[in-house]
Amino acid sequence: MKDEKTNPSGAPIAACDVEHRCAIVSCTTCLSEIPTDVALTFEGPDYVQHFCGLDCLESWKRKQAK
Numbered sequence: 034m035k036d037e038k039t040n041p042s043g044a045p046i047a048a049c050d051v052e053h054r055c056a057i058v059s060c061t062t063c064l065s066e067i068p069t070d071v072a073l074t075f076e077g078p079d080y081v082q083h084f085c086g087l088d089c090l091e092s093w094k095r096k097q098a099k
Contacts, residue, residue, distance in 0.1 A: 040079060060089035064096060072097035 038046045063085035071077040082090045
C-alpha cells in the first residue's frame with residue numbers, strides 16, 4: 034500500500050516533489066483576489082492553503098474574521 038498523505042477530509046494530497054502544479058501564488062495576490070464569500074464554503078480554506086500556502090491561510094482567516 035502506498036504511503037499517501039491526506040487532508041482532514043480524507044482526500045489525497047499531491048506530492049509537490051512530483052507535481053508541477055504546486056507553485057504557490059503570492060499572498061498579496063491571494064488576499065486581494067479570493068472573494069470574501071469563499072470563506073463560507075467547505076473548500077475555501079483548503080483552496081487557500083493549497084494555492085497560497087499556510088502562512089497566507091492564517092492571514093486570510095484573520096482578514097475574513099474582520
